[in-house]
Amino acid sequence: AIWNLGSINIDHIYRLDHLPDAGETISAQEVTQGLGGKGANQSVATARAGAQTCHLGAMGTGDQWVIDRLAASGICTGNILRLDRTATGHAIILLDAQGENSIIIHPGANRMLTKAALQSCFDRIKPQDSLLIQNETNCQVEAAKAAKRVGARVIYSAAPFEIGPLRAIMPHADILAMNAGEAAQLFAEIPGDLPVEGLLITLGGEGAEYRDLRTGQTYRQPAFPVRAVDTTGAGDTFAGYFAAALDRGDTIPDALRLAAGAAALQVTRYGASDAIPMLEEVVGFLAK
Numbered sequence: 001a002i003w004n005l006g007s008i009n010i011d012h013i014y015r016l017d018h019l020p021d022a023g024e025t026i027s028a029q030e031v032t033q034g035l036g037g038k039g040a041n042q043s044v045a046t047a048r049a050g051a052q053t054c055h056l057g058a059m060g061t062g063d064q065w066v067i068d069r070l071a072a073s074g075i076c077t078g079n080i081l082r083l084d085r086t087a088t089g090h091a092i093i094l095l096d097a098q099g100e101n102s103i104i105i106h107p108g109a110n111r112m113l114t115k116a117a118l119q120s121c122f123d124r125i126k127p128q129d130s131l132l133i134q135n136e137t138n139c140q141v142e143a144a145k146a147a148k149r150v151g152a153r154v155i156y157s158a159a160p161f162e163i164g165p166l167r168a169i170m171p172h173a174d175i176l177a178m179n180a181g182e183a184a185q186l187f188a189e190i191p192g193d194l195p196v197e198g199l200l201i202t203l204g205g206e207g208a209e210y211r212d213l214r215t216g217q218t219y220r221q222p223a224f225p226v227r228a229v230d231t232t233g234a235g236d237t238f239a240g241y242f243a244a245a246l247d248r249g250d251t252i253p254d255a256l257r258l259a260a261g262a263a264a265l266q267v268t269r270y271g272a273s274d275a276i277p278m279l280e281e282v283v284g285f286l287a288k
């Protein structure tokens with residue numbers, strides 16, 4: 001089973017023909033709302049990949065559609081805290097005609113978790129489980145320690161990149177997941193050995209690689225050629241599918257291939273979590 005301590009954001013997506021410069025005012029061609037946040041995206045990805053998924057997080061008391069949508073993907077939502085007088089996290093996503101984006105996030109409830117409220121969940125993590133964490137909530141280290149203590153696999157997405165939280169969690173993580181930009185920042189900050197088992201680095205349209213730091217072996221996975229229209233959530237789709245594949249016992253090359261197939265389909269559609277494909281679709285795509 002997969003536990004995911006992660007953010008839940010309502011995405012407000014503005015489609016523009018170009019991103020605004022400083023001082024510039026432009027009209028959006030279209031505005032839509034969707035479910036996002038690295039946490040919610042990764043939970044949707046692991047659930048649609050077929051893993052039993054329990055989301056740990058927080059949001060405001062309204063926005064019931066968010067819970068309904070997570071539940072519709074098969075995610076256990078019973079441990080999502082509903083905080084009074086607190087805004088659900090949200091994001092303003094500007095998307096240009098090329099699919100490039102600029103994003104503003106308001107964390108809201110995502111940063112108001114407490115260890116006390118999460119402890120009963122932490123106590124239920126089993127050795128064969130996986131725990132996913134990203135850098136969009138608080139209580140990251142507490143969760144990682146609890147999972148690591150029982151021997152569960154801890155996968156940390158170092159995104160958005162911040163060296164402080166990363167240094168704090170690394171001793172309690174097994175795998176770090178990040179994109180090329182985040183990896184460059186990590187290697188600049190910590191040039192030497194990293195105290196983790198492996199690094200998953202996604203490289204956009206170039207694919208992804210997994211570095212096993214125990215054996216020194218690097219596994220490479222090319223991206224599948226598709227027409228990308230919106231890459232928001234591509235990294236989360238990859239990380240979630242990769243985690244679900246490892247959780248069910250897949251090898252690293254199989255997990256990479258499945259995740260690359262899922263991310264390829266995801267970038268051909270608009271939206272973050274809404275664009276994440278089901279396992280059957282991914283399997284069909286890979287069989288072509």
Ligand code: ADP
Pocket residue numbers: 178179180201202203204205206207208222223224225226228231232233234235236238259260263264267
């Ligand atoms: P992030 O969204 O975190 O920045 P990336 O941009 O590295 O992450 O994308 C994650 C994964 O999504 C890539 O490893 C790749 O598998 C897939 N992907 C991203 N862009 C494309 C693309 N243009 N074509 C096919 N796959 C893509």
